[in-house]
Amino acid sequence: MLILNKTAGVFSKPSKRNMYEFLRSFNFHPGKLFLHKLVLGIETSCDDTAAAVVDETGNVLGEAIHSQTEVHLKTGGIIPPVAQQLHRENIQRIVQEALSASKVSPSELSAIATTIKPGLALSLGVGLSFSLQLVDQLKKPFIPIHHMEAHALTIRLTNKVEFPFLVLLISGGHCLLALVRGVSDFLLLGKSLDIAPGDMLDKMIMQKEKEEGIEKGQILSSAADIAAAVQHTVACHIAKRTHRAILFCKQRDLLCQSNAVLVVSGGVASNLYIRKALEIVTNATQCTLLCPPPRLCTDNGIMIAWNGVERLRAGLGILHSTEGIRYEPKCPLGADISKEVGEAAIKVPQLKMKI
Template sequence: LLAMNSLTRSLWKPLKRVQAAWRRASPARAAEQRPPRLVLGIETSCDDTGAAVVDESGAVRGEALHCQREVHLKTGGIIPPVAQQLHRENIEQVVKEALDVSGVSVSELAAIATTVKPGLALCLQVGLEYSLKLVNKYKKPFIPIHHMEAHALTIRLINQVEFPFLVLLLSGGHCILAVAQGVSDFLLLGQSIDIAPGDMLDKVARRLSLSKHPECQGMAGGKAIEHLARTGDRQRHTFRVPMQHYRNCDFSFSGLQNLVNKVIVEQEKEEGVQEGELLSCAKDIAAAAQHAVAAHIVKRTHRAMLFCIKHSIISPQNATLVVSGGVASNQYIRKGLQIVADANGFSFLCPPPRLCTDNGVMIAWNGIERLRAELGILNCTDGLRYEATAPLGIDISKRVEEASIKVPRLKMKI
C-alpha cells in the first residue's frame, strides 16, 4: 500500500501539469473550432459610401460601394451638404447589398465597425447615426474606427506584415508618415502642414481644365494628371521640391501648387489662351508637377527610414514600408517609393488599388483587428460622437527634426 501511494503521488504532479496546460490551451482550441467571427464595416468619411462583411480569417464575405465621383466632378469639388445627402440616400442600400452578398444577417455579426474620425463632419454623422440604429436594434457591440488607422492596417488583410512597420498614408485629405507598432499604437513622424498631395493634384487639374481634355473624360483630377504625365516631358518645366532645407518628415504642397499655377499663367499668356482653355503644354506641366510631388514624398520617406533604423524603432532585418490611401494608386509615385525602399533594404508593400481608396472592407478589417486585440469594443455607445479632426498616434515629429538627419542624394529614374 505504501508503494502504491508513493507511485500515485509521483504520477499526480505530472497529471496536474497536463490538466493545467489543457485548460490554458482550451480557449485557443475553442477559437479554432468555432466559426470565424464576422464584422460589418461601414465607411462614410468623405465621398464614398462603403460597407463590407469580413471574417477574422481575412475573407471578404460581401462588399458594396457607392461612389459620388461623377456628382463632384460636375461641381468642381466635394460640397459637404451634397455629399451628406448622397450618403443618406444610399447607405441603407449599400449595407443591404453587402449583407446580401455575404449571406449573413445582422444577428450573426460579432460587431459593427464604423468610421467615426477623421473626415467630413456631415458625412461621418450619416454613418454613425445609421450604425447606431443597427447596434441598438440588434444589440451588437460597436467598434468606432479611426479612418487613418484603417488605411494603415489594410495591408494586414492580404499580407502577413508583423509590427512594427513604417506606413505612408497618401490621399486627397491626408499625407502622413507613421510607425505602426500595434493595432492601435502609432508613432507620428510627420504630416502635411497645409494641403494633401491628392488635393494639390486635383487643384492643378482643375486649373489646367483637364476635364475638357479629350483623353481625360470622366477622370478625377489626380488620375488625369497621372494619365497625361505619361506622355509629357517633365524636364520642360522645373518646380523646386518643397522644404529642402527642413530636416524633418513634414510635408507641404500649397507652395508647390502656387509655383505650378504661376507657370500655367505664364504659358496662357505665351500661347494667347484664356483661363479655362486647354494649353498645348498641359502634358508637360502635369509631368513636372507630378515629379515634384513624388520627389518631395520620396525624400521625406527616405528620412523616416533612416530615422527609424538609427533609433532602433524598426529592425533593419525586418524593415517594411507600407503605402496606402487614394494617392498610393499613382504608379509614378509608387515607383519612386519602390526605389527608395530598395536603396534602404525595406520591403515595399501596397494594397491593391481598390483597397487604397476609401471602402468598407478596410473598416471591417480594422474592426476584426480590434476584436482580436480586445481594443475599443463598446457595449454602450452613450455620448459617442464623430470627430472631423483626429491625430494619429503619439506625435514624435519634434524628435525627428532634432535628429537632423541629412538625406543622401538619390537618383530617381522613373
C-alpha cells in the first residue's frame, strides 16, 4: 500500500509490484460477453471497506463489504488510524471478492470510480491510493466520486426518478437537504448547524451513562423514555425543515407543483418512525416519498459504482490522467443557497404528527 506524503491528499508514485500480483490472480476464461459498460466502485470514506461492479443498465454484477463496526464499538468510536489500518488490511480482498462475484476480469472494466470526498482523511487515502495503482496498471479512466452525491443518486438505481428531485440525507455523520437537478448539479438548501442526528444520540447517551454510573453491559433506567422522546423530537424537527424546503422549491418553481419526489437516504433513513413523519409531509404537499432499500442507505460500493455509471453516461468528471488527484476530507455538496432559503421566511403550516 502506498505511503502518504506529508502534504495531505498527495500521493507518491504508485508501486506496481503488488498490484501486478493482484491482477495476476484473476484467471477468468473467455465466455461471457459483456455488452454494457462496467464500472468498479470503491468506497472507504469512513469505516466500511466496500466494492461493487455495476453495469450501465443498473445491474449489480458483484459486491463485497467489510464492516469495522465491531472493532470500533470496543473503542467507543471510530479512531482514524485504526480505521485506516483496517482498510489497508481488507481493501485488496474486498475488491477481489467483488470482481470474482461479478465474473468480470479487471481488463473488462470500462472505468474505476472511487470515493475521494468528503470523509475521514486517512480512510479516503487508502481507497484512493489503491485505485490509483489499479488505474495505472489497467490504463482505465478514473472517476472521482463525492460520497454524498452518490447517496443522493442511489435512488435512480432502484427507481425511475427524473431530475429534479429533493433529497434528504440523514446519517450518523450528515444531515442535509438538497435539490438534485442533474448528475453533478446540486443546490444545498440546508444542513445541520452543529451535529448530525446519529452523532447527537451517541453524545447524549454517553452523557446519561456517566450520570447514572452505567457499566458495560448495563442499560439506562431511562432508556425507553429517552428513545421515544428523542425519536419523536428529531422526526418532527426534520419533517418541519423538509416541509419548508418543499414549499421553498415550489415557490421558486424548482420542483413540480404536484408529483414532486422526495428521496430520503443515509443510515437514519431506515428509521420507520422518521419515514412516517415525512410521509405526513409528502401527503400534505402532493409529493412522493421514496427511499432506497436499507442495505443501500448505509455506505456501500454499489452506490459508488452507480454514481460512476451515471457520470460515465453523462460524460462528466471522467479522468484519463490522475496526475494531481487528491482526496478532500471536507467538501460541500453543490451550491449553498441555504441563506436564500432562510431569507425567504416561509411560514410552514402546522401538521398533526400522529405517528
